[in-house]
Amino acid sequence: PLVNEKFQDALPLLPGVVRGPDGLLNLKGARASQSGLLVNSVNVTDPVTGQYAMELPIEAIESVKVYANPYSAEFGKFTGAVTSIETRPGTDKFKFLFTNFMPRLRFVDGSIRGFESFTPRLALAGPVVPGKLYFTQHFEYRFILTPVESLPEPDNVTQLETFDSFTRLDWNVSDDNHVTGVFSLYPQNLKWVNLDTFHPQPVTPNYKQRGFFLALGDKAVLNLNSLLESTFSVKDLDANVWGQGLEDTVITPDGWQGNFYNTQDRTSRRYEWVQTLTLNQKRWHGLHNPKFGYVVSHSDFDGTDLSRDALIRREDGTLYQRFEFTGPGTLSAAVTEVTAFVQDRWQVGAPLTLDLGVRFDWYTISRRAHPAPRLGFAWLPFADDPRTVLRGGLGLFYDKIPLNAVAFPLYQRFKVTNYAADGQTVSAGPVTFLNVLGGGRLDNPYALTWNVELDREMYKGVLLRLGYENREQRDDL
Numbered sequence: 001p002l003v004n005e006k007f008q009d010a011l012p013l014l015p016g017v018v019r020g021p022d023g024l025l026n027l028k029g030a031r032a033s034q035s036g037l038l039v040n041s042v043n044v045t046d047p048v049t050g051q052y053a054m055e056l057p058i059e060a061i062e063s064v065k066v067y068a069n070p071y072s073a074e075f076g077k078f079t080g081a082v083t084s085i086e087t088r089p090g091t092d093k094f095k096f097l098f099t100n101f102m103p104r105l106r107f108v109d110g111s112i113r114g115f116e117s118f119t120p121r122l123a124l125a126g127p128v129v130p131g132k133l134y135f136t137q138h139f140e141y142r143f144i145l146t147p148v149e150s151l152p153e154p155d156n157v158t159q160l161e162t163f164d165s166f167t168r169l170d171w172n173v174s175d176d177n178h179v180t181g182v183f184s185l186y187p188q189n190l191k192w193v194n195l196d197t198f199h200p201q202p203v204t205p206n207y208k209q210r211g212f213f214l215a216l217g218d219k220a221v222l223n224l225n226s227l228l229e230s231t232f233s234v235k236d237l238d239a240n241v242w243g244q245g246l247e248d249t250v251i252t253p254d255g256w257q258g259n260f261y262n263t264q265d266r267t268s269r270r271y272e273w274v275q276t277l278t279l280n281q282k283r284w285h286g287l288h289n290p291k292f293g294y295v296v297s298h299s300d301f302d303g304t305d306l307s308r309d310a311l312i313r314r315e316d317g318t319l320y321q322r323f324e325f326t327g328p329g330t331l332s333a334a335v336t337e338v339t340a341f342v343q344d345r346w347q348v349g350a351p352l353t354l355d356l357g358v359r360f361d362w363y364t365i366s367r368r369a370h371p372a373p374r375l376g377f378a379w380l381p382f383a384d385d386p387r388t389v390l391r392g393g394l395g396l397f398y399d400k401i402p403l404n405a406v407a408f409p410l411y412q413r414f415k416v417t418n419y420a421a422d423g424q425t426v427s428a429g430p431v432t433f434l435n436v437l438g439g440g441r442l443d444n445p446y447a448l449t450w451n452v453e454l455d456r457e458m459y460k461g462v463l464l465r466l467g468y469e470n471r472e473q474r475d476d477l
Contacts (some may be wrong), residue, residue, distance in 0.1 A: 005058050005100075005119065005142075007085065014066050014374070015465075016081075024051065026066050028469065029078025034399055034445075038084045040182060042215050042233045043077065046105045047270045047335075049400040052083075053237055054213060055186040057075035057138035059097060060166040062088045069469070071393040071450050073341040073357030076278065077400040078475060079447035086224040089133025089170045094126030106145060108154045118143045133171050140164040150197040158204075159191040176221040184213040191208070197385065198255035202244050205260040211237040216428055225280040231273070238267045249310040258471030262311045266331065267302025272296070288348040291341070300334035301403050305411055318423030325412040326432070333406040351380040355393070365401050366443045374394040392452035399445040405477050406442060409435045447473045 011017045016028045025030035034048035036043065046053030067082045069077065075082050099121050106116035118141070125136040142164075145157040146273060164186050171179040188209040192201045215233040222228055243260030250257040276293035307325040314320050343357030355376035362369040376393030380386055413435060418428035453467025 005121075005140075005143075007056060007058065007061055007064050008052070009302075010064060011066060011382060016068055017066060027066060027081035027083070029222055029471070030048075032126050033402060034078060035080035036075070036078040036082040038082060039213070040087055040180070040215065040275070041229075042085070042174065042217075043270075043272060043297075044213060044235055045077075045400070046237055046402075048237070048266065048268045048403045050400055053211075054184070054235075055086070055162065055164045056085065056122070056184065057121060057140035057164050058349055059121060059254070060136065060138040060168075061431050069376070069393060069395075069449065071355050071357075071395045072345075073359040073372070073374050073376040074291065076339060076341070076359050076361060076372065076398065077337075077451075079399045079445060079471070081395045086168070087168055088125070088136055089168065089180075090125050090127065090136045092130055092134070095124070097121070098124040100176050106431075112159070113154060115143065116145050123295055128169075130173070130438055133169065134456050135170075136166075136168045137267075138164075138434045148197070149194050150194070154194070155187070155201050158195045159189075160192065161189040163185065163187055170354065178219045179319060180211070180215075180217040180219075180437050182215045182217075183395060186213075191246045200255070202211040202247075203249065203256040203258060205241050205243050208240040209237065209350050210239075211235070213437045226390040227278040229274075229276045229278075231275075233272045233274075235266070235269075235270045240265050244273070246395050248308060249440070251310065251312045253315050253433075259476075262307045264305050266301055268299070268301035270297060270299040272298075275427065286349060289345040289347075290342070291344070292342050295337070295339040297405060299332070301407075303331045305321040305331060307412055313422075316422065318440040319419045320423075321419065322417045324415040324417070324430070326415060327412040329410075329412040331404075331407045333400065333403040333404065334412075336362075337402065338362045353378045361398050361444070362364065363401065363444060365406055365440065370376045370398045370446065372445060372446075389455045390452070391455065392450070395448075397447050397449060399447070401444055411435050442477075443475050445475045445477060 012019050012026055019024045020026050020320060026032060027035045037045050037052045037054065039054065044054040045051065047205065065084045083261040101120045103115045103118040106113045116355055120141055122139045127134050142160065142162045144160045148156045149258060165184065167183045173179055178189045192204045192209050192428055195204050208380040213235050215231060217231040217340040220228045241262060241264040245259040247258040249259065249261040273296045276291060282288040282290065293313055306329045310323040311319060312321040339359065339361050341357060343355065346354045346356060348354060357372065357374045360369055361371040361372065371393065374395035377391065378389045380388065380389055397417045413432050415430050415432045417426060417430040419425060420427040449471045451467060451469040456464045458464050
């Protein structure tokens with residue numbers, strides 16, 4: 001049972017995952033934009049902000065895992081942690097689910113005022129061609145009004161409306177070849193965003209999102225039992241922000257007045273091709289599981305970010321500060337990324353397993369290739385007692401660069417003017433702040449991370465974990 005029936009609500013149940021005051025998830029002490037999100041091993045983070053930017057119907061999800069310290073070289077473009085989601089495949093048996101179809105009424109002053117929430121979900125799964133082709137289809141509609149008790153009714157609610165669709169096809173081409181296709185839609189409409197005591201409905205913005213995710217994957221067993229996995233994906237996300245009107249924003253000690261000052265419109269898209277080759281196990285001073293892979297992706301976005309004047313007034317109504325924004329506010333940015341990695345899970349003996357690997361990332365933004373070596377281990381100190389495990393590792397992790405950081409010099413310039421107590425005489429300014437990239441360009445943030453932990457199964461289902469983690473970040477944005 002989850003409050004909003006979203007997979008994000010389950011993550012704070014895990015150790016080290018905290019939802020911040022901005023509503024975003026912080027994994028292992030890192031900001032939301034410093035972590036990664038994979039769906040069926042495909043990167044689905046927003047290329048503009050670097051944050052989670054995909055919704056899935058909850059019945060479409062088979063498992064959710066958070067890798068706090070993934071020392072395997074195949075994981076990259078993060079400095080925090082990685083959330084990995086696997087979706088449900090189709091089956092030979094037809095399945096049907098229709099739930100949450102009863103709406104909840106909204107009561108204002110003792111009378112019914114429409115619906116407070118309506119969140120029906122529909123799931124279908126079954127064979128198209130028995131033994132060969134399967135499908136799963138999930139739909140989820142959500143209409144939710146969330147009240148802010150400190151504001152007067154009926155103008156005290158935020159409105160959320162979403163429709164999530166997820167389609168998956170699984171085709172068993174042969175015993176050695178499996179093809180998967182995924183298509184997802186996740187439009188959203190949010191009205192009166194960030195409503196609270198000091199921000200009534202007229203000064204709050206609206207938000208509209210449109211987007212889709214398409215992925216085609218192929219798994220083929222080659223000679224000597226090696227596995228070749230190939231995936232092509234496209235992720236699209238378009239977003240708009242606008243206010244309730246065109247009045248100036250006025251900020252006072254008692255709250256905000258007027259209308260929201262900012263308008264945004266942007267489109268973004270990512271194309272990605274991934275191939276990995278897992279070789280058959282090799283024996284040399286133990287058991288080896290080598291894996292190789294590469295990733296080629298291209299992301300771009302275009303849009304506008306325009307702001308009107310905003311005023312700060314004192315308690316007596318006199319003008320204290322004026323904010324102005326100058327420049328066209330036309331945004332555009334793009335990046336091409338190339339990655340190659342090699343890794344080996346080496347079982348030295350029964351008590352010791354090593355994860356060895358190195359990853360190379362090259363970005364057109366930084367125009368540099370970044371090598372990232374990794375080493376992880378798991379050791380059973382008592383060979384005859386597998387309930388005690390010592391784990392740890394050391395690795396270098398390079399983060400992605402969000403495209404809104406690349407486009408920072410193109411945003412409007414911020415101009416501030418201060419006024420004396422009479423509200424008319426200029427006491428300071430106007431001062432215009434320039435949008436400048438330090439050193440003239442951006443480089444990828446990176447972190448050197450190491451950890452060690454001791455796990456002990458005290459009883460069946462009861463695990464005691466003692467651990468320490470250290471992360472040193474550089475070139476952070």
